[in-house]
Amino acid sequence: MKKKELVEMWEYLHQHPEVSWDEHGTTNYLMNHFKQAGFHPVAFESIPGFYVDVGTGKPKVGLRADMDGLLQEVNGILQANHSCGHDAHMTIVTGVMHRLKEIEKKLNGSVRAIFQPAEEVGNGAVKVVEMGIVDELVYLFGVHVRPKNEIPYPKCAPGIQHGSCAFVKGKIKGDDHHGARPNEGINAIEVGSSIMQHLKHLHTKPQVPTSVKITQFHAGGDHLNIIPGSATFGFDLRAQTNEVMNEIKEKLASIITYVSALYEVEITYKIKDHIPAAIISTEAEAKVEQAIKEILGRDLLQPRIITSGSDDFHYFTLMRPQIKATMLALGADVLPGLHHPNMRFNTQAIENGVNILLQSCLLALES
Secondary structure, X not given: OOHHHHHHHHHHHHHOOOEOOOOHHHHHHHHHHHHHOOOOOEEOOOOOOEEEEEEOOOEEEEEEEEOXXXXXXXXXXXXXXXXOOHHHHHHHHHHHHHHHHHOHHHOOOEEEEEEEOOOOOOOHHHHHHHOOOOOOOOEEXXXXXXXXXXXXXXXXXXXXXXXXXXXXXXXXXXXXXXOOOHHHOOOHHHHHHHHHHHHOOOOOOOOOOEEEEEEEEEEOOOOOOEEOOOEEEEEEEEEOOHHHHHHHHHHHHHHHHHHHHHHOOEEEEEEEEEEOOOOOOHHHHHHHHHHHXXXXXXXXXXXXXXXXXXXXXXXXXXXXXXXXXXXXXXXXEEEOOOOOOOOEOOOOHHHHHHHHHHHHHHHHHHO
């Protein structure tokens, strides 16, 4: 694919975003594209997405592209929106597969491109692993466009040290009672406030960045003379390592157990969409580092970046430790920032992404 064709594909994908688990139109568009180009894409049976191979033999190297957009308000309209660069990631991986197709007979093995749904909700990668799609892989490469204040275009880094994150949904279960008789029950708002106060004293290793905060709390109704006995709440948990995230979960459980006993009220909660911190292979990272040097030059190579963000890409290595994986940090001048409803980036970075990942694949196939 030429640069113009890559931009045209990105423009189409950008204009037709779909939210997590609903990427059916995106799947059909890309599968039809690959079929017309002589590939044989294979759709996932129970979820959106597909994989496609190039070369011969069992796939040794994998490329992963995330497909979903976010549901957010854009210029006053609630809609699906590609504000995290997944449209660029799909375009880049498609471009790499086309370049590999041109030299297919010279490849020392095969490459599998995986177009994965539902990255934004943190569990699309799990479904792909459970289907056995990555079981034969030795190397796996991902890509993510980066904000301008992190890596300016055209610089790149061979790895992204994402942190771990988890979301908590919970409920305080009590009975409403009269505002003149607070002795007849508990006030769910006071219970929630107590939980929040105890969260301020949740301490872990100071060397490892962490963040624990309440992001949702709903209690009460229109009548101000009713003391609410029930409430729902939500937390966002962050830690730069999986070990510290496990520690946070244990301490959160202790806090909720203590507050529940203190107020004699039932508090239930569930941890959902837990995403692990990055598990980066130094071997895979070395391949991407070499590719960046060969394509862009040593001066445009940046060391591995550390970010408090997260990505379910790291489930691949958590669930299949034999896979050597890393994610290309693609300098793209993302502004105003990732997940901003009006996010934009330098589309010239797409060509850099294609060339770097292509060379990374070739280096991995030779090893």
